Amino acid sequence: xxxxxxxxxxxxxxxxxxxxxxxxxxxxxxxxxxxxxxxxxxxxxxxxxxxxxxxxxxxxxxxxxxxxxxxxxxxxxxxxxxxxxxxxxxxxxxxxxxxxxxxxxxxxxxxxxxxxxxxxxxxxxxxxxxxxxxxxxxxxxxxxxxxxxxxxxxxxxxxxxxxxxxxxxxxxxxxxxxxxxxxxxxxxxxxxxxxxxxxxxxxxxxxxxxxxxxxxxxxxxxxxxxxxxxxxxxxxxxxxxxxxxxxxxxxxxxxxxxxxxxxxxxxxxxxxxxxxxxxxxxxxxxxxxxxxxxxxxxxxxxxxxxxxxxxxxxxxxxxxxxxxxxxxxxxxxxxxxxxxxxxxxxxxxxxxxxxxxxxxxxxxxxxxxxxxxxxxxxxxxxxxxxxxxxxxxxxxxxxxxxxxxxxxxxxxxxxxxxxxxxxxxxxxxxxxxxxxxxxxxxxxxxxxxxxxxxxxxxxxxxxxxxxxxxxxxxxxxxxxxxxxxxxxxxxxxxxxxxxxxxxxxxxxxxxxxxxxx
Amino acid sequence: xxxxxxxxxxxxxxxxxxxxxxxxxxxxxxxxxxxxxxxxxxxxxxxxxxxxxxxxxxxxxxxxxxxxxxxxxxxxxxxxxxxxxxxxxxxxxxxxxxxxxxxxxxxxxxxxxxxxxxxxxxxxxxxxxxxxxxxxxxxxxxxxxxxxxxxxxxxxxxxxxxxxxxxxxxxxxxxxxxxxxxxxxxxxxxxxxxxxxxxxxxxxxxxxxxxxxxxxxxxxxxxxxxxxxxxxxxxxxxxxxx
Numbered sequence: 047x048x049x050x051x052x053x054x055x056x057x058x059x060x061x062x063x064x065x066x067x068x069x070x071x072x073x074x075x076x077x078x079x080x081x082x083x084x085x086x087x088x089x090x091x092x093x094x095x096x097x098x099x100x101x102x103x104x105x106x107x108x109x110x111x112x113x114x115x116x117x118x119x120x121x122x123x124x125x126x127x128x129x130x131x132x133x134x135x136x137x138x139x140x141x142x143x144x145x146x147x148x149x150x151x152x153x154x155x156x157x158x159x160x161x162x163x164x165x166x167x168x169x170x171x172x173x174x175x176x177x178x179x180x181x182x183x184x185x186x187x188x189x190x191x192x193x194x195x196x197x198x199x200x201x202x203x204x205x206x207x208x209x210x211x212x213x214x215x216x217x218x219x220x221x222x223x224x225x226x227x228x229x230x231x232x233x234x235x236x237x238x239x240x241x242x243x244x245x246x247x248x249x250x251x252x253x254x255x256x257x258x259x260x261x262x263x264x265x266x267x268x269x270x271x272x273x274x275x276x277x278x279x280x281x282x283x284x285x286x287x288x289x290x291x292x293x294x295x296x297x298x299x300x301x302x303x304x305x306x307x308x309x310x311x312x313x314x315x316x317x318x319x320x321x322x323x324x325x326x327x328x329x330x331x332x333x334x335x336x337x338x339x340x341x342x343x344x345x346x347x348x349x350x351x352x353x354x355x356x357x358x359x360x361x362x363x364x365x366x367x368x369x370x371x372x373x374x375x376x377x378x379x380x381x382x383x384x385x386x387x388x389x390x391x392x393x394x395x396x397x398x399x400x401x402x403x404x405x406x407x408x409x410x411x412x413x414x415x416x417x418x419x420x421x422x423x424x425x426x427x428x429x430x431x432x433x434x435x436x437x438x439x440x441x442x443x444x445x446x447x448x449x450x451x452x453x454x455x456x457x458x459x460x461x462x463x464x465x466x467x468x469x470x471x472x473x474x475x476x477x478x479x480x481x482x483x484x485x486x487x488x489x490x491x492x493x494x495x496x497x498x499x500x501x502x503x504x505x506x507x508x509x510x511x512x513x514x515x516x517x518x519x520x521x522x523x524x525x526x527x528x529x530x531x532x533x534x535x536x537x538x539x540x541x542x543x544x545x546x547x548x549x550x551x552x553x554x555x556x557x558x559x560x561x562x563x
Numbered sequence: 564x565x566x567x568x569x570x571x572x573x574x575x576x577x578x579x580x581x582x583x584x585x586x587x588x589x590x591x592x593x594x595x596x597x598x599x600x601x602x603x604x605x606x607x608x609x610x611x612x613x614x615x616x617x618x619x620x621x622x623x624x625x626x627x628x629x630x631x632x633x634x635x636x637x638x639x640x641x642x643x644x645x646x647x648x649x650x651x652x653x654x655x656x657x658x659x660x661x662x663x664x665x666x667x668x669x670x671x672x673x674x675x676x677x678x679x680x681x682x683x684x685x686x687x688x689x690x691x692x693x694x695x696x697x698x699x700x701x702x703x704x705x706x707x708x709x710x711x712x713x714x715x716x717x718x719x720x721x722x723x724x725x726x727x728x729x730x731x732x733x734x735x736x737x738x739x740x741x742x743x744x745x746x747x748x749x750x751x752x753x754x755x756x757x758x759x760x761x762x763x764x765x766x767x768x769x770x771x772x773x774x775x776x777x778x779x780x781x782x783x784x785x786x787x788x789x790x791x792x793x794x795x796x797x798x799x800x801x802x803x804x805x
Contacts, residue, residue, distance in 0.1 A: 193616070554619070554620070557619075558620055563734060
């Protein structure tokens with residue numbers, strides 16, 4: 047039981063496998079003999095799902111810590127900057143929209159501006175009043191300048207990227223720089239020890255591979271945690287209806303078309319369409335509920351959406367890929383000496399780009415809490431399970447919040463998904479509370495919450511939710527708020543006059559690269 | 564704005580270039596590009612720092628003339644009060660242009676002399692003529708052409724120099740804290756200098772590489788040039804009557 051943990055076997059490549067490998071290997075020494083041994087076994091027969099093209103700002107820290115140059119990353123992964131999400135037609139289906147930017151409201155750590163904005167809600171949008179970033183979105187501006195050092199910013203950002211190329215870059219970096227071993231082989235069998243732990247996996251060409259900790263990154267097939275251990279899956283389909291997706295890659299209208307740095311999410315009759323702009327193409331997809339719309343009808347809505355981008359004839363013939371999934375997650379994620387990261391742990395519609403963020407968070411916790419030996423592993427596993435069950439609940443609640451405030455009644459889908467009766471209790475309670483007080487510090491009940499209370503504010507007030515505080519604030523705090531609003535306005539003007547267009551910056555990065563310092 | 568055109572002896576035969584130095588003629592820059600090949604001359608009078616070209620994000624080395632935008636403390640009585648003027652200032656209003664030519668069926672690029680017709684130093688009235696009365700360049704123009712050639716090679720060399728500085732983490736940002744004689748405090752930010760701690764920790768192999776290219780000398784001259792801040796400060800106090 048007190049055998050030291052020396053060898054980690056990651057099963058499955060893709061973004062999950064390679065991000066996990068990179069995050070662990072960049073924290074722990076991997077020298078031959080004395081260091082931690084990390085092996086990634088990846089099958090050549092299984093194609094990665096290749097979705098998950100949006101990241102959170104946390105990816106900047108993740109990549110920087112791994113020692114990857116941001117310029118290399120941007121160029122090799124066909125990546126661009128993501129400053130948040132823009133939601134269109136979610137509320138009233140009248141071409142209205144709102145932004146959920148990555149920048150926190152101005153002065154957020156000291157002052158909650160939301161109650162002071164409320165009286166002006168008909169004059170200025172919440173995002174415009176408290177952040178600079180929705181305006182940057184409106185003008186298609188980049189979050190930084192060519193002279194801004196790698197990973198630094200003028201406005202907080204994550205990325206839009208090509209998931210396939212991303213896995214390729216990570217693989218190269220992990221094997222060449224971080225000492226991760228890479229085996230291309232197919233796992234044929236999982237071998238159990240007497241204790242019930244996984245002792246080894248059997249591969250076609252390399253025989254048995256022993257390990258102390260096995261990380262299941264096998265995607266939705268969940269070979270270790272699901273198939274071998276039979277850990278049950280908890281469906282969330284009754285809360286979040288979407289269980290299908292149609293995905294397509296489309297070219298830009300012209301090679302110098304603007305590159306949007308927000309993920310555009312446009313609500314449809316039975317779900318929503320994502321639109322992610324990379325330098326060389328756009329990734330567009332419709333995620334919907336198969337109980338509310340036929341695949342054929344969904345396909346037509348998607349083809350209608352891309353018609354203005356690619357033209358009628360191309361929109362009719364372009365190849366569309368279908369993905370089926372059950373929204374939800376495993377009952378637990380770490381069992382015995384096996385932990386699942388990525389789609390093997392759970393899968394939910396890509397709203398708010400939680401897939402890659404969860405991989406980062408999982409790998410980070412595994413790495414930082416990496417048990418010294420088998421004895422302490424069960425303690426860490428228990429913590430991990432508690433933490434991630436809470437995170438999944440957070441995700442489900444937060445995604446549901448996007449739907450529940452909708453006033454759309456134009457389809458069964460929207461009528462049913464916005465019904466309050468199937469709300470999780472946690473969200474039900476919060477919504478009641480938020481009618482009289484806006485989300486702030488005390489809404490974060492755990493450390494490292496998935497979403498800051500600022501995110502709840504952006505969604506609530508973007509969707510026209512009204513918080514009616516019964517008590518007036520003292521005059522001096524409202525003066526302080528006025529100062530913050532004015533500062534935000536000035537800062538917005540300043541950024542609008544200094545930041546380049548997103549495409550312009552990407553082109554300059556191709557030519558000069560970003561400075562290291 | 565600038566209006567750069569290819570210089571030629573027909574259209575431009577009557578042009579003259581003002582040699583006075585003053586704000587009126589666009590000399591009120593607070594810093595200007597320099598490069599290792601002229602560090603020896605520059606470090607005698609000006610602090611040498613590094614900053615990023617806002618258009619490319621690339622580092623360049625610069626000679627400092629003042630503490631804020633449009634402040635050149637070396638301008639006095641229509642002249643430049645120092646024996647050496649950095650080439651990137653002295654060359655004005657000329658600049659290097661690139662012309663595509665076809666030589667023996669092969670496309671090549673050739674450096675040519677451009678002039679900024681909108682530069683305030685360009686006149687027809689007084690100053691140095693560019694062309695001799697019966698054809699041919701004046702010595703003044705030849706000198707300008709030589710400067711541009713030196714700048715061109717200087718910039719190419721400077722890029723190699725600065726890439727090495729970055730590779731060995733020898734650049735660090737700093738904020739210059741100034742106190743004038745009236746006790747008022749000022750800050751100058753956005754510039755970088757040599758990280759002396761990292762420099763002193765370099766291994767002998769790296770030092771040998773830097774030395775072989777003449778860059779070790781450039782590094783030490785950049786460090787030594789910091790003593791010119793005192794001189795700049797004296798000029799500032801003097802201008803303000805402090």
